[in-house]
Structure formats: C-alpha cells, structure tokens
Amino acid sequence: MAASPSDSLGFLLSFRGELTGARIRAALGVAGLHPRHAMTLMQLAPGAMSQRELAAAMEIDPSQLVAVLNELEGEGLAERRRDPADRRRHIVKITDAGATALERVEAAVSEAERELFADLSEAEKVLLRGLLDRVSVEKGDHDCSAG
Template sequence: MVADTPELVPLLAHLARISRRAAERAADDDDTTLRPRHVIALELLRDRGPMSQRDLGAALSLDPSNVVGLLNELERDGLLERRRDPRDRRRHVVTLSASGVRAHERSAHRYREIEDRIFASLTAAERRAVHDLLSRVAADAADAARPEPRD
C-alpha cells in the first residue's frame, strides 16, 4: 500500500459514472454512436489486428458468455466478422470490418466531444498524461486479472 495517497477507486468510479451517462446519452441521441464497450472492442481489433475470440475476451476482461453477446451485437451490425480458425476449428478469429472502422471513427469523434467537456479543466498535455497513465494501469490490471495457465 502506498502511504499518503488519495483513494483512487471511488474517484474513478464517480468519473466513470459521469462519463458513462454522457456516453449513453450520446448513443441514445445518435444511433450511429456506438456504446463505449463496443468502441473498446473495435479499438482493440484496430490496434492489434485479428484476434481469437478468447484473446479478445481476455483483453476486454470479460467473461466468455459476455464476449459472445458483445460480438453477436457487433457482428449483427456488420462491424466485425467471426470466422473459424483454419488451424484450429474450435477457435473463432475476430476481424474488424470496413464498416467497423468507419463506425469506430464516427463514435471516437463523438466521444472526443464528450471528453472535451468532461476534461475541459485539463490542458492537452495533461489529458495525454492521464490517458497514458490510465492505459498503463488498465493493461497491468488486465494482466493481473488473467487466470494462471493450467498445466
């Protein structure tokens, strides 16, 4: 435990609630704006390329049954494709579609507008620093939450 540090989890939860409400309102007001969970999934596929369904679920820190529901929604809307892995027919490989790229870009633009309002008190450099720090923490937390491989 780090002494003399403020409690971050309650603050992050509060900020997440504020951000989630604004994001859900944007998605409700504009049917081309994706929900935050959809944006993150598409962003992972954009940044990392095709992934197994299992690896995508692990990167999202989601239970496998929740991954299936999320991917069903995105596949239904033509934003990604799932195909059997030719090397292992038990696995599905998930790929971002061209429609998914465009939908992600539209939604990312809308979310930047929301971020501009929420983080108006920060400079661009401070926002980059917050993003970099939170990205690092999120990656470490996802690694820490991943179950140990079984022998």
C-alpha cells in the same frame, strides 16, 4: 466532523466516473453503439485476432464476449471465421461497416473528451492517464459492458 465525499478518493473517482461514463455513453448513442460494442471494435481496429485473445484484451469473460460478438455480427460490424490452422479457434475481424461505425464513435468520443477535459493541460491529461493506469482494480470486478 463527518468526512466530505470528496475526501474519499474512491468515492470521488466513482462519482466522476459515473458522470464521465454517462457523457461517453451519450456520445456513443449518437454513433448508434453501446459502449461494449465500441470497445470491441476499437480492439479489432488494428487487425483480426482470435476470440480468446480479444476476451483477454478486453478483460471480460469469453461468454460475455460471445454475446457482444453475436450482436456485432447481427449488425454487420464484425465477423467471426474458423481459423483454418485450428478449426476450434475463431478469428474475429472488424468489417468495413464496423470501421465506418468506429470512425463515428471516435469523432463523438473525441468531442466528449474535449468538453470533459477542457480545463486540463496536455501535461495534466498525461499525468491523469498515468495515475489512472496505476489504480489497482481486481480482475473480474469490472467489464466494459456497464451501462
């Protein structure tokens, strides 16, 4: 007898991930942002950081980050400045407009998550988060630019 797609954890996770991703992208669209832009703003919200640190935190290639930052700067949502201590480094920070956009993103994503995970208890959500954190994904096989 052939295995059901739900018998394969990888397939099930991929399928549910695509559905979840579509729902989150729709929420971000309402806020006017692409997922990679939202992820970048979320990383920058706590404070400015070097472009290299940001690429590492987002686990994306620095050349991909440059494109994202160019788009965010064009929209006035983030800015890059040379580091006065090391002119070769760029420091990236979220702008006031970026912080406002991020508030819209957080509200839209929170609503989507309430709907997506409505049938899960708080303990189950904590368990799910912990399990997903343990799923091994080779670096370079993923990025936040999907979509």
